Amino acid sequence: MSAAPETLAIRPPAVWLRFARALWRTATANAAMMTGIALFLAVVIVAIGAPVFAEVDPLDQDLLARLVPPSPGHWLGTDAFGRDIWARIAYGARISLVIGLVAVGIAMVIGSALGILSGYMGGWVDQAISQATNILLAFPSLILGLMVVAFLGPSVPNLIAAISLATIPQFIRVSRAPTIALRERDFIQACRALGFSPLRIMVRHILPNIWPEILVMGSLWLATAIRVEASLAFIGLGVKPPTPTWGGMIREGFEQILNSVYLALFPSLAILVVVLALNMIGDGLRDALDPRLKESKR
């Protein structure tokens, strides 16, 4: 050693902890994101605790209490078969959330894997994946979902497959671009010089540097996935009745719109709340992760 090393800086916390703190800072400073988180958590709690929050079975018909407006016995009223709307919304939240979360989760995994592969390998691999992505992107996600469900038939797994397929291209795009930027960075070149396999470089060195972007995209597309599921249910390609789904309820409510507005109104509001909440969270996450936005807000 020819000279004393420069003194070491004070040790900051681990990456995930810094990320969590940045999130917390943004969330507390960002009323919209706080509201979004609160609303989304409320929906999740209602979905998980549906039997607790709604003591009536969502399938129980009470033909003597059809199309009842909101009242103490039925908070949100009843539908054309006398089924409790609140119970149906609470149980319907389960379908919406499960399909949305699983579909987006699958799309996130497959899409980022393909996007990283495409961006890192380049050449014909990139060409093939990018062209396939462009073809999928050319279809609106609803139309794509519609085609898949029409082909496979409506069921929870098929809906998940349809929505995943429609969402995968988004994750391919969001992971491919930063991968291309990272590929030329010296530390990736160093990995190559060290003889690391492409798989190792992609999983251990590229993924850890781009997952925050993927996460933001995930929260925003979860909202879209829930909307697409509801739309499919609305046009009759959702989970089969009598299972309660928000989209299906709107459809049934639509038929009774002249008799009672509540049937369509309340499930619509539920979708509105979830989509709004997720968009607020996604926007907040994006602000938290984008250093340029952070600078300008200070």
Add this chain to the structure above:
Amino acid sequence: MTTAQPLLQVFGVSKTFDVPRRIGAPPGKVHALDDVTLDIAIGETLGLVGESGCGKSTAGRAFLRLIEPDTGEVWFDGENLTTAIPSRMRTLRKRLQIIFQDPYSSLNPRQKVADMLAEVLSVHKVCPRAEFPRRIAQLLDEVGLPASAADRFPHEFSGGQRQRLGIARALSVGPDLIVADEAVSALDVSIQAQILDLLRRLKAERNLSYLFITHDLGVVRYFCQRAAVMYLGRIVETGPVKDLLDEPLHPYTRMLRAASPVPNPVEARKTVQVTGEVPSPLNPPTGCHFHPRCPLAKDICKQARPTVTEMGGGRAVACHLYG
């Protein structure tokens, strides 16, 4: 020096890059490397000198096959790297390492130092896992960092310390040849000297050879035994550093020499002044690439590419003045 057995031999390596077509412009090709031939002996430090954009970095990367050369061959210790199959190449990479210019871009920001070094040790099965902590501490000590550095992330270090980490990473596989791509250019002068001393000490201890890519003639004089001067993708002059810098043969070397600060300001500058800009590598001048800037250019310089002339004493120059 040329009598020593060459560790790395490069024969006629060329590399062109396609330039994306712009509206109204013809599709372009950049000849980043044009028929580059050089060799590095065991234990030798070869400086590769040239202005920005002349292809020095591309050369370093092409020799390591981080960029695939279009034509030409690279031989390392009697083995042809250009035709090595991927699995063999991965093994050979242990012996060929690289240090980068920008210490802020050369380390994975999400990886602790210990993880970074442990990954290399485990991929190449350098030693049993139980010995990793000891080996990591040893590597850090070798580059002048405390063992406590292992538990930290790259952003916790200064530029000079990061460069030491990059060196530790390169050393972890036990290389024979290190390509130092502007390894000290991004550092303060005081830190530069520390890093150069470190590299020199490591060379002696581990019998390393270096390909030292730089634009700084002062660093070349201080650090290298032999140098090659590059202009627009071509090697224009090679020779022992002292001869090459004290009596440059090629007009371009003279120009570079004139442009770099002189340690003794009293000493008169007899050499030519730097004139003109580096031409676009997209559309390089005909014949000798240097002729538009060369004060001694003749007609033939515009027409024919000069061949390499051996000048004795290990010197060679590609210039019509000596042809």
